[in-house]
Amino acid sequence: DAGVIQSPRHEVTEMGQEVTLRCKPISGHNSLFWYRQTMMRGLELLIYFNNNVPIDDSGMPEDRFSAKMPNASFSTLKIQPSEPRDSAVYFCASTLGQSSEQYFGPGTRLTVT
Amino acid sequence: AQSVTQPDIHITVSEGASLELRCNYSYGATPYLFWYVQSPGQGLQLLLKYFSGDTLVQGIKGFEAEFKRSQSSFNLRKPSVHWSDAAEYFCAVGPPGFQKLVFGTGTRLLVSP
Numbered sequence: 001d002a003g004v005i006q007s008p009r010h011e012v013t014e015m016g017q018e019v020t021l022r023c024k025p026i027s028g029h030n031s032l033f034w035y036r037q038t039m040m041r042g043l044e045l046l047i048y049f050n051n052n053v054p055i056d057d058s059g060m061p062e063d064r065f066s067a068k069m070p071n072a073s074f075s076t077l078k079i080q081p082s083e084p085r086d087s088a089v090y091f092c093a094s095t096l097g098q099s100s101e102q103y104f105g106p107g108t109r110l111t112v113t
Numbered sequence: 114a115q116s117v118t119q120p121d122i123h124i125t126v127s128e129g130a131s132l133e134l135r136c137n138y139s140y141g142a143t144p145y146l147f148w149y150v151q152s153p154g155q156g157l158q159l160l161l162k163y164f165s166g167d168t169l170v171q172g173i174k175g176f177e178a179e180f181k182r183s184q185s186s187f188n189l190r191k192p193s194v195h196w197s198d199a200a201e202y203f204c205a206v207g208p209p210g211f212q213k214l215v216f217g218t219g220t221r222l223l224v225s226p
């Protein structure tokens with residue numbers, strides 16, 4: 001099993017640019033989570049999907065952030081326009097069913113200059 | 114609202130010594146509790162979890178944790194630390210039957226020779 005795959009692993013962009021982060025969950029998993037990790041705020045849940053449907057997006061910081069899951073094997077997190085305070089490591093995780101382990105991807109380190 | 118407190122930001126332990134990482138949670142009922150480990154540049158890996166039953170749970174890599182309802186704690190222990198255990202450790206809490214987790218701020222473990 002390849003695990004959760006995230007791309008790119010590193011992204012450096014200028015303020016105002018659009019950024020798209022990608023995630024491929026583990027095959028067969030039906031829930032997907034996007035997290036953001038920073039030194040100041042730790043690990044925060046941004047949004048999660050169940051069976052491709054967004055269930056809770058209360059953690060999305062503002063309208064500049066959007067997430068989609070067009071099918072069971074792919075999700076995107078988009079930031080438009082990006083700002084320096086968006087610099088963080090963004091993790092994707094997936095799980096099968098409730099009450100089970102969340103499997104994390106390696107993360108995307110985003111730097112906005 | 115549920116919350117997790119990890120009071121120790123950094124802990125240094127000598128190789129071969131015992132380890133205890135503290136975790137306190139705030140939740141209205143018995144939650145699901147987790148410990149994750151994050152090595153540098155990596156995603157989070159589940160060490161162990163508590164859902165119900167025996168309050169002493171065993172995990173991978175020789176770790177164990179004990180749920181103490183009266184103290185709202187879920188401390189992580191290991192009898193003998195190895196240099197490869199140096200990493201950041203996160204405690205997380207979630208409501209039963211649900212997947213939305215709240216993470217603590219993490220404890221960074223350093224292992225001295």
